Amino acid sequence: MTVLLYNHIRSDFVDFTHYAFAEVMMTVQRQAQFSLEALRPLLESNGWDVSLGETLEANLHDATGKYRLVVGRDGRIYLRRTSLAAKPQGKMIQKAGRSYAVQTESLFITDIATMLNSVDEFDKVLSEMMTLARHSPEARPR
Numbered sequence: 049m050t051v052l053l054y055n056h057i058r059s060d061f062v063d064f065t066h067y068a069f070a071e072v073m074m075t076v077q078r079q080a081q082f083s084l085e086a087l088r089p090l091l092e093s094n095g096w097d098v099s100l101g102e103t104l105e106a107n108l109h110d111a112t113g114k115y116r117l118v119v120g121r122d123g124r125i126y127l128r129r130t131s132l133a134a135k136p137q138g139k140m141i142q143k144a145g146r147s148y149a150v151q152t153e154s155l156f157i158t159d160i161a162t163m164l165n166s167v168d169e170f171d172k173v174l175s176e177m178m179t180l181a182r183h184s185p186e187a188r189p190r
């Protein structure tokens with residue numbers, strides 16, 4: 049199993065489904081078709097909000113961050129963790145007699161991608177990906 053861990057700091061959100069780094073790093077063609085429907089109960093029982101279509105997409109929010117999971121029928125699995133790098137900074141600005149509330153946030157984003165060999169290993173692989181995302185040095189609060 050190949051795991052790709054990628055960290056960067058962003059001040060805005062980029063839609064994970066359009067993220068190209070994992071596509072470039074994982075060019076293995078798969079013949080198998082995974083039953084994504086079988087993964088739904090496991091995720092929902094652990095607090096994930098799940099939607100099924102051409103891919104399984106799931107979201108989880110907890111005290112350690114916001115997680116986005118995408119699983120393809122070919123076995124590709126992507127996890128993105130977004131967390132605050134520092135406390136949000138807010139201030140009020142007066143312009144032309146109007147008040148504006150302005151808030152700035154710095155985010156850590158950790159992306160992880162790998163390939164499943166079978167649906168049976170999903171639980172273990174997701175657990176390993178969550179551990180990597182939560183314990184990445186760049187993703188720890190300062």
